[in-house]
Amino acid sequence: MPLPPPVIPPQQTRSWLLDAEIIIQLHAWEGWDALIEIADALACAPSLTAVVVFDHPQALDGVRELIERTDGRMLVGMSHVETAEDVLAAAEAGAGFVLASQLRPQAWKQARDLDLLYIPGVFSRAEVALARExxxxxxxxFPADILGPDHLRELRQAHPEVHFLPGVDFEIASLxxxxxxxxxxxxxxxxxLSDPNWRQADVITYVRELLKAWRSPLTPGLSSSPSPDGFGR
Incomplete structure (x- = not known):
């Protein structure tokens, strides 16, 4: 039996993502209690766009839990979605979009058939051009932090029509x-969440700091190149 179309069509999902500012990536192995606390914290922050990494048997249930916990107000996607079967499973779980590590034709075709927004992972100019074609x-x-914002700027100059979502490990000051x-x-x-003693208030504060940094103007003279340890200065 064919799946019903996603609640939000791809065009609207894309618009949502481009307005999201910060998309929070989560792991289902954090556990159910943690996911519930995180969902409540994100709703409070507020940050109502998240993506669950498809790296754990409970990842699909994690998508469902986030959607249910926020009464459908959160747009939840899945990342590391690499095969057509992965795309189908993500759609069945209610994911509104999928992220892949690279463009995979069969997965892209499945997403297109399901009317599900498919976002391929890219790094080089050649990969960007292939996805654009x-x-x-x-x-x-991804991984954007290796070459930093200067690499993004070069890709944007070559492909100004492409909307880039850099991920995933960043210092707040680099945003x-x-x-x-x-x-x-x-x-x-x-x-x-790397602190085993994290609290819900820590998540709220961290997300708000991310949003504040994103909305802040770049300090004149601040280098956008990665520092020797790989993080932006």
């Missing part, structure tokens, strides 16, 4: 440089 103008720049370089929004891991 396939008609995919929203692309996941203005990515925005100035042309990022449409950022896909960001919740670094605060």
């Amino acid at each position: 396939a008609g995919l103008t929203t692309q996941f720049l 203005p440089a990515y925005r100035a370089a042309g990022a449409a929004a950022m896909v960001v891991e919740l670094a605060v």
Whole structure:
């Protein structure tokens, strides 16, 4: 039996993502209690766009849990979606979009058949051009932190029609440089969860700091190149 179309059509989903500013990436292995607390914290922050990494058997249930916990107000996608079977499973779980590590034709075809927004991972100019030739103008720049905002700027200059979503490991202070370089929004891991004693208030504060940094102007003279340790200065 064919799946019903997603609640939000791809065009509207794309618009939502481009307005999201910060897209929070989560892992289902955090556990159910943690996901519920995180969902409540994101709703409070507020940050109502998230993506669950497809790296755990409970990832699909994690998507359902986030959607249910927020009464459908959160747009939830899945990342690391690499095969046609992965796309189908993500759609069945209610994912509103999928991120891949790279363009995979069969997965892209399945997403298109399901009317599900497919966002391929890119890094090089060649990968950007290949995805663009396939008609995919929203692309996941990953791992963006290796070459920093300057690399993003070069890609944007070569392909100004492409909307880039850089991901996923960033210092908060680097976000203005990515925005100035042309990022449409950022896909960001919740670094605060690395502390085993994290609290819900920590998540709220961290997300608000991300949003504040994203909206801040780039300080004149601040380098947008990665520092020797790989993080933006």
